Amino acid sequence: xxxxxxxxxxPTTQEIxxxxxxxxxxxxxxxxxxxxxxxxxxxxxVVSFGALAGGYLVLTAEFVAWVQILIYVGAIVVLLLFxxxxxxxxxxxxxxxxxxxxxxxxxxGVATAGVLVSVLVAGFRxxxxxxxxxxxxxxPLGSSIFRTWVLPFEALSVLLLAALIGAIVLSRxxxxxx
Amino acid sequence: xxxxxxxxxxxxxxxxxxxLLVGQTEHKVMAHMQSRLGPMYAGGFHGWAQLIADGVKxxxxxxxxxxxxxxxIFKIAPAVALVPYLVVLIVIPVGDGLVxxxxxxxxxxxxxxxxxxxxxxxxxxxxxxxxxxxxxxxRAAAQLMSYELPLVLAASSVAMAAGTLSLSGILDEWQWWxxxxxxxxxxxxxxxxxAELRRPPFDMPIADSEIIMxxxxxxxxxxxALFMLAEYAGIVVLGALTAVLFxxxxxxxLLPGPVWTLIKIGVLAFVVIWVRVSYPRMREDQLQRLxxxxxxxLALLQxxxxxxxxxxxx
Numbered sequence: 001x002x003x004x005x006x007x008x009x010x011p012t013t014q015e016i017x018x019x020x021x022x023x024x025x026x027x028x029x030x031x032x033x034x035x036x037x038x039x040x041x042x043x044x045x046v047v048s049f050g051a052l053a054g055g056y057l058v059l060t061a062e063f064v065a066w067v068q069i070l071i072y073v074g075a076i077v078v079l080l081l082f083x084x085x086x087x088x089x090x091x092x093x094x095x096x097x098x099x100x101x102x103x104x105x106x107x108x109g110v111a112t113a114g115v116l117v118s119v120l121v122a123g124f125r126x127x128x129x130x131x132x133x134x135x136x137x138x139x140p141l142g143s144s145i146f147r148t149w150v151l152p153f154e155a156l157s158v159l160l161l162a163a164l165i166g167a168i169v170l171s172r173x174x175x176x177x178x
Numbered sequence: 179x180x181x182x183x184x185x186x187x188x189x190x191x192x193x194x195x196x197x198l199l200v201g202q203t204e205h206k207v208m209a210h211m212q213s214r215l216g217p218m219y220a221g222g223f224h225g226w227a228q229l230i231a232d233g234v235k236x237x238x239x240x241x242x243x244x245x246x247x248x249x250x251i252f253k254i255a256p257a258v259a260l261v262p263y264l265v266v267l268i269v270i271p272v273g274d275g276l277v278x279x280x281x282x283x284x285x286x287x288x289x290x291x292x293x294x295x296x297x298x299x300x301x302x303x304x305x306x307x308x309x310x311x312x313x314x315x316x317r318a319a320a321q322l323m324s325y326e327l328p329l330v331l332a333a334s335s336v337a338m339a340a341g342t343l344s345l346s347g348i349l350d351e352w353q354w355w356x357x358x359x360x361x362x363x364x365x366x367x368x369x370x371x372x373a374e375l376r377r378p379p380f381d382m383p384i385a386d387s388e389i390i391m392x393x394x395x396x397x398x399x400x401x402x403a404l405f406m407l408a409e410y411a412g413i414v415v416l417g418a419l420t421a422v423l424f425x426x427x428x429x430x431x432l433l434p435g436p437v438w439t440l441i442k443i444g445v446l447a448f449v450v451i452w453v454r455v456s457y458p459r460m461r462e463d464q465l466q467r468l469x470x471x472x473x474x475x476l477a478l479l480q481x482x483x484x485x486x487x488x489x490x491x492x
Contacts, residue, residue, distance in 0.1 A: 062283050078293075078319050079319075085300075089312070092248075138283050
């Protein structure tokens with residue numbers, strides 16, 4: 001994984017596109033939490049997820065990018081919008097969207113980002129990977145998950161299955177109290 | 179470079195022509211199934227130019243935006259509904275090697291982008307500031323959530339059979355006996371796709387007799403026409419996908435490949451129209467029941483069948 005450190009100047013087209021996608025992803029994510037319109041927040045989330053998928057694409061992780069769109073934009077945001085529209089979805093600005101925990105949330109968010117970024121920088125500062133087209137295609141991804149990483153995969157499956165059964169138990173009213 | 183430009187130009191032309199053909203066919207087929215004639219005057223011969231005349235009318239009409247609406251979202255919703263279907267057409271192979279772009283994970287690309295199209299209906303429903311529209315948008319969201327699962331499961335059965343996610347790759351592997359082998363998955367895919375398009379009998383989100391026109395209630399003029407175009411483009415895309423995944427796409431005797439693809443899309447579009455005329459609208463609980471109790475187990479059964487045959491053959 002250790003290749004010669006590449007020159008950062010002049011930046012390649014991929015690097016410029018990647019940076020722009022990063023700016024869009026972070027910018028729209030900030031808008032998600034600062035906008036005063038509830039439904040707009042969910043729609044900015046779509047933009048953020050889309051830019052993230054674009055980032056995966058630039059890193060040749062084609063399969064992950066499409067799954068990101070399919071699951072997050074196609075299912076999660078639709079579920080969010082359904083939930084918002086079912087409860088309350090006023091058009092225009094809402095005055096009561098700010099939580100009293102604003103400051104605490106900001107501190108936790110910045111601290112988490114700080115930990116993650118410093119771990120990444122400390123661990124992978126000198127690790128460079130050449131981007132070969134097709135390296136993130138479905139086939140290499142599948143064989144690495146089901147050959148090298150099959151144990152974590154199975155552990156995650158059990159976790160998801162437990163959550164699934166829990167959701168069914170919680171939502172069924174006819175088996176409560178037994 | 180020129181090659182790519184020509185391919186994209188052909189795809190855009192097909193995107194503009196095929197939905198209109200399906201729309202005109204729907205006018206005529208529905209009319210004759212109900213012992214009517216349908217449009218007869220526009221253009222002379224059996225009213226062939228009716229949809230062009232409709233288009234001219236829509237362009238001339240006033241573009242009305244309700245005062246209480248969320249103007250930005252209201253304006254971009256038709257584009258969000260329409261553009262995904264154009265993007266999907268780029269990766270659908272129509273003949274041997276005849277494809278806009280051959281993506282390695284083409285199947286997932288198609289399913290992901292089609293899921294985005296439904297956001298258009300939800301956005302339109304919310305932004306109209308109309309209670310009927312919001313109801314329609316919510317129904318559209320609920321419908322998408324339940325039918326996305328059988329759609330993806332049925333499609334992955336074909337991917338398992340072919341051992342690839344590329345649409346061209348699936349067609350290269352295709353054999354005639356896949357027709358009976360994948361028939362169950364094909365039915366599940368087509369029905370779930372019909373539900374994602376919100377076509378009758380799955381048109382609860384736009385149920386005109388109770389919530390007027392659902393998410394499109396407040397739309398007029400060219401924006402309404404774009405929603406209509408999205409519906410018919412959706413029929414073309416669903417027909418093309420079902421043909422490619424379950425009916426062998428361009429495979430077929432005697433005739434050249436692209437002709438076979440078009441014939442299969444045409445037959446499937448006819449079935450979509452036929453179903454609209456034949457079945458009454460399903461109630462919301464029946465819709466959800468069909469998805470979770472009917473289609474999901476059938477899709478899982480198809481997956482198991484595909485896996486067993488694949489292991490036995492290997």
